[in-house]
Amino acid sequence: MARASVPAFIAREPWGVILPLTALVLFGAAVLYSAAGGNLWPWSLLHVVRFGVFLTMAFVISRFSMDFIKAIAVPVYVLLVLLLMAVEAMGFVGGGSQRWLNLGFMTLQPSELMKPGIVLILARLYDLLPGGHVQNFKSLLPPAFLIGLPVGLVLLQPDLGTSLAIMFGAVVVMFLAGLPMAWFVTVGVAGMAAIPALFFFALHPYQQKRVLTFLDPESDPLGAGYHITQSQIAIGSGGFFGKGFGNGTQSHLNYLPEPHTDFVFATMAEEWGMAGGFFVIFVFGLLLRWGLKVAIGAPDRFSRLLAAGMTATIFFYTAVNLMMVMGLAPVVGIPLPFMSHGGSSMMTIMICVGLIMAVNRWSQRRVSNFD
Structure with missing residues (x-):
């Protein structure tokens, strides 16, 4: 009876995902508040405000029609490529990399937006490509x-982590589009065989050091291995229930590098322990399960590839960051969605969420039409 009193356009929204995500963002704001020494500024308050703005953006995206999303796929891709070229021409350098454009009212990292952008353009490509042509070798060229x-x-720029994220989303879309498994196996085997050459000739010296540090972080605990070592100390010292809110030492005493961005999970784990970690992983599990469910129930090829690719992009962000802070992957500078401070990354993730919401709405409309 109570449900009937709720307007239909509100009741149809995926509140079972949105509300846990909001709780995760507020939890992340609490972690950022502690990392700033008990101050709302410069991270915590801005974190919540950004989420409010980008959640509104996600709701707006969810109202877009399928025809409109298809129509903007190519223009969006071209715009993002032009922005990446602009970064190379006039972007400013931070942390040794040239990745950002100063727009005055905000600092934009176009490479972040290319993660959903590549999924969108490939979903549109395979929507236009007849099914029989997918297994033609020439179809790999576009x-x-x-x-x-x-x-x-x-x-x-250089930014190896973001380039891997772009490729991951693209490969997932191509795999689900029906490309022969033999092609993926061949590329995988060739990639494994090329690892030594790529390591010595394609990676920058600092990237090579990150890989070696990942394999043996104790070899240089005060140098290249410092990030991973301090992160593991912070996570391990939290125990099951943590040291208590505001009582972390690794972040407050500046032992833990980037406690508000790349290593925010370690900051959280020290104060909230394994219990806090379980909560974070549980919410991400809800989000990814919902994304896969939407993709499976999508009404057509384009929307199915779009929802699955956006879900894969969120998964890559989450999995790589968590593995990185635990020492299970090299440090590649990928933030943790909904917890790390950063406008471009949150905007990217909320674009992904908004497009999954759009696919969910298209599916609901199709069901209601049949009814």
Whole structure:
């Protein structure tokens, strides 16, 4: 009876995901508040405000029609490529990398937006490509160009982590589009065989050091291995229930590097322990399960690839960051969604969420039409 009194356009929204995400953002704001020494500024308050703005943006995106999303796929891709070129021409350097454009009212990292952008353009490509042509070897040329151009521009910045994220989303879309498994196996085997050459000739010296540090962080605990070592100390010292809110030492005494961005999970784990970690992983599990459910129930090829690709992008962000802070992957500078401070990354993730919401709405409309 109470449900009937709720307007239909409100009742249809996926509140079972939105409310836990909001709780996760507020939890992240509490962690950022502690990391700033008990201050709302400069991270915690801005974190919540950004989420409010980008959640509104996600609701707006969810109202877009499928025809409109299809129509903007190519223009959005071209715009993002031009922005990546602008970064190379006039972007400013931070932390040794040239990744950002100063727009005055905000600092934009175009490579972040290319993560959902590559999924969108490939979903549109395979929507237009007849099913029988997918297994034709010549059909690899268009996606290879669409992927190679932005990845090459991102590698020039240099930003290996973001380029891997772009490729991951692209590969997931291509796999689900029906490309032969033999092609993926062949590329995988060739990639494994090329690892030594890529390590010595394609990676920058600092990137090589990150890989070696990942393999043996204790070899240089005060140098290249410092990040991973301090992160593991922070996570391990939290125990099951943590040291208590505001009582972390690794972040407050500046032992833990980047406690508000890349290593925010370690900051959280020290004060909230394994219990806090379980909560974070549980909410991400809800989000990813919902994304996969929407993709499976999508009404057509385009929306199915779009929802699955956006879900894969969120998964990559989450999995790589968590593995990185635990020492299970090299440090690649990927933030943790909904907890790390950063406008471009949160905007990217909320674009992904908004597009999954749009696919969910298209599916609901199709069901209601049949009814």
